[in-house]
Amino acid sequence: MGGKKLHSAIETYLGSLSETYSTGSATEHTYRPGFHKFLKTILPNDAQIINEPKQIPCGAPDFVLTFQNIPQGYIETKNLGSNLDDDRYREQISRYSESLDNLIFTNYLEFRLLRDGDLMSTVKIGTLNTDGKLIPKRENYDDLTEILTIFWEYDGQTVTSVIDLTRHMAAKTRLLETEISRTLNDDQQDGKNLYDPPGFQKTLQRQFKAFKKGLMGNLDLDTFADICAQTVAYGMFSARLHDTSPDTFTRHNANQLIPKTNPLLRKFFDEVAGNDLDSSIRWIVDDLAHLFSRANLNKLMDDYGATTQRNDPFLHFYETFLSEYDPGLRDVRGVYYTPEPIVRFMVRAVDQILCDRFHLTQGLATTTRNMKAKGNQPLVQILDPATGTGTFLATIIKEVRDKYFSTQSGIWPEYARNHLVPRLHGFEILMAPYAMAHTKLEMVLRDSGCEPDNRLGIFLTNALEDTAETIETHYPMLSEEAESAKTIKGETPVMVVIGNPPYKAESTNSGKWIEKLLTTYKQEPGGGKLQEKNPKWLNDDYVKFIRYGQYHINNSGVGILAYINNHGFLDNPTFRGMRWSLLESFDEIYIIDLHGNAKKKELAPDGSTDQNVFDIQQGVSINLFVKTGKEEGGQAQLFHYNLYGKREEKYRFLTNNNLNSINFKMVEPQAPWFFFVPKDYSFQSEYDKGINLAELFLEKSVGIVTARxxxxxxxxxxxxxxxxxxxxxxxxxxxxxxxxxxxxxxxxxxxxxxxxxxxxxxxxxxxxxxxxxxxxxxxxxxxx
Structure with missing residues (x-):
């Protein structure tokens, strides 16, 4: 369209604004039809301009411009002539501008072009004088034409780094979470029936009820909105990794690209972000898909692994995403991902114990069958009950491949597919890391030369829920997931339990089944109720996961429990019943105390700095509990090693050592405390002659405990x-x-x-x- 025609179109547009304004009853919405017509006049014929009134309550931008169903830009309108710097608009525009690359903010007369959050250009084509008369600013017509041309021709920034991708991905996911949350909460606030809302709300509410009943009893609508948003984001991530025709990636083909090895993610993604996606969030999901279409994800992940010098770029991608998406989320959920040197050491230690103590020369690669088990199942079944992004299971695959099949690559694919993958099991309660774990294992297998063809054994479930019950829900995909997990929980003789369970003093895992198991730890050594006024520290999630692992190994009769967790249980008097139970259950216990307890202001014995291996204050230890099944009666032999120093020094030590090379100190735990740390008991008899403080003082108290x-x-x-x-x-x-x-x-x-x-x-x-x-x-x- 030439200059004169453009000027004429703008004059016509301003005339329609003036006519609408003169009615005296115009609102922001009243001007939209005229603005829509103006855009159709000046933009190319193939421009798709979407303005759906039903989007407005959900918080979507007023106009979405697309080309061949690919988002080009967004326009947010305010009332004619209103002050665009008004505080009322600040939060909304900030939310949009940080999430949407290409945005125009306008009051129909002033147009501001924002690109990736930055103000690129602004122009006014008219003003309202004090009499309410619209005064054109014809000298600026060409500037508006230029802004709209730049706006329409924007093709998105090419994503060149993982940091860039996670920043944009996190911003769009936050926006998606906000809109889903608004949809859910508005539906309740309007007084509608929660259990029979229409369309998209009905789907979300049905999913919410199923997740709340089957996975997270304390789940609220906002947290569920976060689950949905992250699921869409990581569904896109997984799909893009498997896209062989990168130039055509859209929301419509994303679902088919998600691997069949993760059927739950495929189904959930299809319901939340599939072809029948509700228009209230369609624009964000399309924009997220457009972001991924501009990223060569496989190359970015390869480069990211090389740049960070880490073997697990998926884990670090997720951590980087979390830091952008919600820095406090990891602390809130008690989720900390394990450094690779620790994971590799623990996996190698388990393999070594299987070889040395159980005389299984193939260690983790063992294909021997358990003749006593139902169905003649494999002997070395492996479970990570809090698998997170699947780091431990992925490392096991790599260890088996590198140690036992480095010179037998020809038979590796068949072995991995039929004899290794079926023995690997993982439980995860959070949807985003669950999706990442599936993606990671599928990619690790594929990169090793094995193309998996069946679903992977990672299940969305609460490991600590009752094994005797299945989720009763009208949401089939969660029921199927629960049934599969139930088989692992109740019918699979697990020989290796490994992982990094969550640390959470105020546990929400208070189901009858796990609480009944935990009573074993709430007894005095030898029996009788634990004589502690406030044994609340035994309710920490990590304690429950240790008890859960102990339960599995006891049921199997032999096995290894290998965790890295809070080291408080080693010498806290309240945990004496727990320590006694572990001594009774296992034959050998290896403790590598990594210390780093900032709460205790721990230092190395020489007074030098002692750092935590995680970015947390609580000290941790690597604990290996071994049940060989040989000893009848008697207590476990306990071996202890203190590892102090800087974080990198601890990593190097674990990288360069194995169980046989570590100079463990043998500890003989003694009644009544059964400490798992070396103690000097040479003056114990003299100490015992003293007066018990509880008898000395008339009143005793645990002091103030807020947990916050x-x-x-x-x-x-x-x-x-x-x-x-x-x-x-x-x-x-x-x-x-x-x-x-x-x-x-x-x-x-x-x-x-x-x-x-x-x-x-x-x-x-x-x-x-x-x-x-x-x-x-x-x-x-x-x-x-």
């Missing part, structure tokens, strides 16, 4: 008041992130805490209380 000290305890009254003011001024999820609060528990929920504090604060009832936080350490808190 970073939020509830402050050095000054001013800090306390400022924290309360911030806490009640933001929404629940922002409060959870800002104050590093974990998921809600039965007795403490963020929403209720905010409501409680707000009620007291508004009535002027906030009075700081001075407490003895620790001896000689006075601080402030507040009671409601």
């Amino acid at each position: 000290d970073r939020f509830t305890i402050y050095h000054t009254e001013g800090e306390l008041k400022s924290a309360i003011e911030e806490f009640i001024s933001i929404d629940d999820e922002a409060a959870r992130r800002n104050f590093s609060l974990r998921e809600d528990t039965r007795d403490w929920k963020v929403a209720l805490a905010r409501q409680d504090l707000e009620n007291h604060f508004n009535r002027g009832e906030v009075t700081p209380v001075k407490i003895n936080y620790r001896p000689f350490d006075n601080r402030y808190t507040y009671y409601t």
Whole structure:
């Protein structure tokens, strides 16, 4: 269209605005038909301009422009002549501009082009004077034409690095999570029937109920929206990795590209982001697909592995994504991914024990059958009950391939497909790492020369749920997943349990089955109820996972439990019943205490720095519990080694050593505490002549325990008041992130805490209380 025709189109457009404005009853929406007609006039004929009124309540941009179903850009409109810098628009525009590459923000007269969050250009083609008359600014017509041309011809930035990809991917996933959450919550707030909403809401609500009942009893709508958004993102990620025709990648073919080795992800993705996707989020999913279409994902992942010098680029991709998507999410969920030197050491140690203690010369590669098991199953069945992104299972595949088949590549594919993969099992409760684990194992197998043809043995399930029950739900794909997991939990004689279980003192895993198992640890050594006033630390998730692993090995009669976890159980007196139970169950126990406990301000024996192998404060240990089945009666032999130093030094030690080369110290745990650390008992008899402090004092207490000290305890009254003011001024999820609060528990929920504090604060009832936080350490808190 030539210059004169363009100017004429703009004049016609301004005339329609003036006519609509003169009615005196015009709103932002009233101007949209005229604006839509204007866009159709000046943009190419093949431009698709979508403005669906039903999108508006869900928060989508007002106009989505596509070419051959591929998003080109977005336009957000505000009322005629309104101030685009108004604070009312700031949050929305910030959310859109950080998530959408190509955006125009307009009040129908002023047009602002934002590219990747940055303001590229702005132009005004008219103003409203004080009399309400529209005054054209004809000298700017050509500038508007240029802005719209640049806007339409934008083809997206080519993604050249994983960092770039994760940043854009995280921003779009956050936007998707916001819109899904709004859809779910608006449906409830409008007073509609939760159990019979129409269309997209009905699908989401059905999925929400199934997940809440079968996986996460404390699941709320916002958390479920996060699950859906991350599932779409990682479904796209998995599909793109398997795309052999990269120039044609779209939402429509993504579902078919997700490997058949993960049927649950295929089905879930199809329902949330498939061909019948609801228009309220279709625009975001299409934009996410367009992002992946601009990335050569296989090359990016190869380059990322080379750049980071890590063997597991998938793990580090997920961690990088999490840091962009929601930095506090890992802390909230108690999820920490295991450094590769630790994983490799633990896998090699298990292989070595199988060879040396069980006389299985092929170690983890053993194909021997368990003649005592139902169905003559393989002997060396392996389970990671909190598999995360599948790092341990992937490392086992690599170890078996490198150690036992490096010179037998011809028989490897058949062996891996028929004799290794069927023995690898993993449980994961979070959808995003579950999807990544499937993708990782499928790619590791493919890169090794084996093309898997059956579903992989990683299941979306709560490892600690009752094995005797299957999810009763009208959501078949979760029922099928639960049935498959049930077979592993109840009928498979697991010989190796390995992994990095979550550390979470306020566990939400309080089902009857695991709580009944845990009573073994809540007894005094030898029997009788544990004489502890507050044994709450035994409820930590890592303790439950140790008990779960012990249960499997006991059922199998022989095996290895190999975990890296919180080292608190080694010498905390409260854990004496747990230690005694482990000594009774196993024949050999190997402890490598990695220390790094910032809470205890641990130092190396020579006073030098002692660092944690994770980015956490809690010290950890590698623990190998071995049950050979040879010893009847008697307690396990316990071997202990202290490893202090800087993080990289610890990594090097684990890389360069094995169980036989480590100078373990043999420990003989003694009653009544049965400590798993070396102790000097030479003066024990003299010490025992002293007076028990519990008998000396009339009153005894465990002291103040909040489980949320970073939020509830402050050095000054001013800090306390400022924290309360911030806490009640933001929404629940922002409060959870800002104050590093974990998921809600039965007795403490963020929403209720905010409501409680707000009620007291508004009535002027906030009075700081001075407490003895620790001896000689006075601080402030507040009671409601």
